[in-house]
Amino acid sequence: MVAGSNPAEPTFEAKFPQKATDSFQKSHVLPEATEQLRREGKYKSFLISEWFNGNSEYFVTTLSKYAEEVFSSYHELESPDVSYIEESDKIEIEDIYKLEDDMLYIDAIAYADVVFSMFIYKPDFYLIEDEYLLDVQDYDWNEHYVWAEMILYLPIKFSLVFNILNEQVKEFEVNGFEEIFGWCKSCGAAVISDAAEVCYRCEKQLF
Numbered sequence: 001m002v003a004g005s006n007p008a009e010p011t012f013e014a015k016f017p018q019k020a021t022d023s024f025q026k027s028h029v030l031p032e033a034t035e036q037l038r039r040e041g042k043y044k045s046f047l048i049s050e051w052f053n054g055n056s057e058y059f060v061t062t063l064s065k066y067a068e069e070v071f072s073s074y075h076e077l078e079s080p081d082v083s084y085i086e087e088s089d090k091i092e093i094e095d096i097y098k099l100e101d102d103m104l105y106i107d108a109i110a111y112a113d114v115v116f117s118m119f120i121y122k123p124d125f126y127l128i129e130d131e132y133l134l135d136v137q138d139y140d141w142n143e144h145y146v147w148a149e150m151i152l153y154l155p156i157k158f159s160l161v162f163n164i165l166n167e168q169v170k171e172f173e174v175n176g177f178e179e180i181f182g183w184c185k186s187c188g189a190a191v192i193s194d195a196a197e198v199c200y201r202c203e204k205q206l207f
């Protein structure tokens with residue numbers, strides 16, 4: 001189930017070279033499944049949001065390696081790690097491809113509050129404590145560092161292979177976070193466009 005960690009393994013996407021959009025007319029159930037998944041994020045008993053929330057522990061482990069990228073422009077926030085992911089309240093289906101007859105390959109983005117854990121050098125902390133949405137866990141983690149958490153509402157990319165006959169996910173991969181341009185200092189929502197001036201979630205000014 002884990003892909004991409006071993007360099008000898010093909011990437012998740014490369015394992016499915018036959019993914020192609022042009023053969024849907026072969027079957028009547030596939031267009032129906034595709035349509036419903038796109039529109040409602042579900043197919044019969046399968047609900048993609050429910051599946052995502054049920055697998056959040058796996059997402060926590062895998063997303064930790066992408067945490068550094070989120071904070072790459074914020075050097076005061078050191079050793080960031082993902083400690084928890086809240087339930088997703090919005091899932092966008094990006095693309096659906098047909099694999100063999102009863103299998104769909106789905107690219108999706110889940111929006112969820114992600115709890116990051118991080119350390120801040122004490123002299124830095126007193127300069128930035130009002131600037132970020134820090135929830136201090138321990139002001140005195142050690143002689144030099146404060147331990148804090150920060151909750152950001154982020155787009156999480158993932159792909160899955162879905163069997164429409166048994167309505168089960170056969171395989172999946174977590175693809176990191178969608179590119180962001182910082183976050184709203186009022187509510188923690190990711191800024192997903194470099195042209196945005198107002199937060200799309202709380203509608204406050206971003207700058």
Ligand SMILES: [Zn+2]
Nearest residue numbers: 184187199202
């Ligand atoms: Zn906001």
